[in-house]
Amino acid sequence: MSVFGQLVGQQRVVATLSRAAGHPPSMTHAWLFTGPPGSGRSVAARTFAAALQCEGPGTGAGQRDGATEEVAGEAEPGPGCGRCQPCRMVMAGSHPDVRVVDTEQTFIKVAEARELVLEAQARPSLGRWRVVIVEDADRLNDHSANTLLKSLEEPTARTVWMLCAPSLEDVLVTIRSRCRHVRLGTPAADAVAELLVRRDRVDPAMAHYAARAAQSHIGIAKRLATDEHARARRREITSIPLGLDSLGAALRCAQDLVDEAGEGAKATSEDHAAEQRRDLLEQLGADPAARTQPPSVRSHLKRLDDRLKAEARRQQHDSIDAALTDLASVYRDALLLATGARGVGLINTGEPEQIERLARSFTPEGLLQALETIGTARQRLIANGAPLLVLEAMMIGLILPRG
Template sequence: MSVWESIIGQKPVCDMLSAIATGDSSKLAQSWLICGPPGSGRSNLARAFAAALESPDHGLDAEPTRVTRQVLAGTHPDVSILATDKVTIGIDEVRELITVSEQMPSTAPWRIIIIEDVDRMLERTTNVLLKEIEEPAEHCIWLLCAPSAQDVLPTIRSRTRIVNLAVPQPDAVAQWLERSNGIEASVAEQAARLAEGHIGIARLYATDERVRSERDELVAGVLNLQRASDAVLLADRLNADAKSQAEHDVERVAAREQADFRRINGLGESDRIPPKLRGAYNAIAKKDEIKRKATRRSRDVLDRALNSIASVYRDVAVLQNNAEESVGIINREHRAAIAELAAGMSRQGAVARLDHVAVARKRLNGNGNPLLVLEALFCALL
């Protein structure tokens, strides 16, 4: 299938970018800002666009070319991808990319630089990037990704061509889960609905029953909040679950990276690491690095939990405004409890609780203590 068929719910954008990739290169902008909410597929779209620009078939053949496979896998020598699990993107990383951008492509028509989550750059880092975005090297294309144009500095916005992605519809996500991941139809429908258009989370819910179960328990806990003690206990459980899941995920990735390192270097599981490779190998399992990645992953888990909490009060507002038939509710499994909550809460109360969730998200993003932030949130939701 073509590179565009793997992009979910973005047909108008895919058609536009495909036409540009296959048309006159003189009409091609060299600096792009691809914007879309988390899970909309902005990073995948950037890779697909890069593959369409670099591959001789422009990414259209049913059987992907070697160039297309390399670009999508992140291994093409002329396509550099900066993705980070840190809170911010470092200035040295950007300077290194700038050096790469000034080199001529080795095998493809373009030198392409993709920066995921460009909104994680501090202002001084963005200023380093600015000149290259404004006057890119002749054979270089920059593809920047961010949740929205407002999340990057105006100086970057004004020097890029902006592409805005839509939130994928649940039906499209569910069909993709069935087609590409072999998920049962009922599970795919539920996962797509609970993910609220986030493709990655939809896949997670569809393939990990434990994560779905934890979300269900969280929603039930929110609906049953009665006393301050309930709020404290729920906060403690959610914080502990987030830490446990993050540590497990990061350790699993580190183990896989170590196994890949051994395989690439022709080493068996029990073979001793040669002295000249020991530094690179140890860096993979460095405790400080694993701890840092686990902290970042824990924030992602908590962010997903905040979305689930907000969905409860979104559903309350939907029922209060008699809008279920037109927009539906997300937490169908808890409809009776949500209807009871909606009957006993004012419309202003539902909106206020959504504001409380937004404040908690802001505090977590500002490095607030997760347990204290969650305790304050759940007490505010009583």
């Protein structure tokens, strides 16, 4: 199956990328993939990278000077066959000429941007192109973005940049003006469910529930379909609105959300930190079992600890943001019910009584205000607001009206 089969409900995007990969001389040197969360921005970039490196029939493989071969009557799959070794290596993340930047920090630092620029100047070592994928281009600040500008304006002949961001407005104008824009849309829930059944062998009923509850976010849908703890956690989140009947309840809910996100981030980071520390000591030739380390080694360990702490904070924020998305879906469903909207399906179809009670508790204007309150909290978290204070303010704003 073609690597583009992983792009769900994105036929127009697949056509654009397939056409570009099949004609290297007309390739654009910089691409910007945008779309809402779960639309598959990073998947589109990776599959495009695989198609560029593909050595399947009809791709002109082996022509590293930019020339391609036209094969008359070629009936085999085009670029991105999914079967050749380069395709498999790119999708597995092991191709030496495809660099993927997936930062866990709030911003991509200048030092990392300089490293990418140097790497982009090198010729491909194995494949036909050197590809640099920046999955979080919206985290480029002014300084790191300016570091990339020169390379985007005057790239080397066989280098392709692929930047990913939620929207054009999330990327500095100086960056987006130098890229070819590819916009992905939110796939239909049925298409996501079909992917889970076909790719992950999920039961069809569970796949449709997960796709709908995840609001077509493919990664979250897979987790909901395969992890009972994730489903239980989502049920806890969606039950919050009717429990916000007092100031004390609001403050407790805020604390619970922060604690749950912190514990999850800590559990994940502890194992990761131990592995990273051990690998670093081995690379430095130090003894991992030693009680004390030389000053030079301690300085490296200090930098590692700082990076891991930043990763843990980011993971905690992401966990809270996912919870707020689920919370907003409940108020959204209640608003649809309160206004009698037709032709729009509910997200939380498994809790009809809860949605009806919430719709009776608020006026439509109150439900709109609740959605705005949650949106404000998400923006404050993005701006590095203290999670507990942000959530306390939000929960207080969501307290049920008296009577």
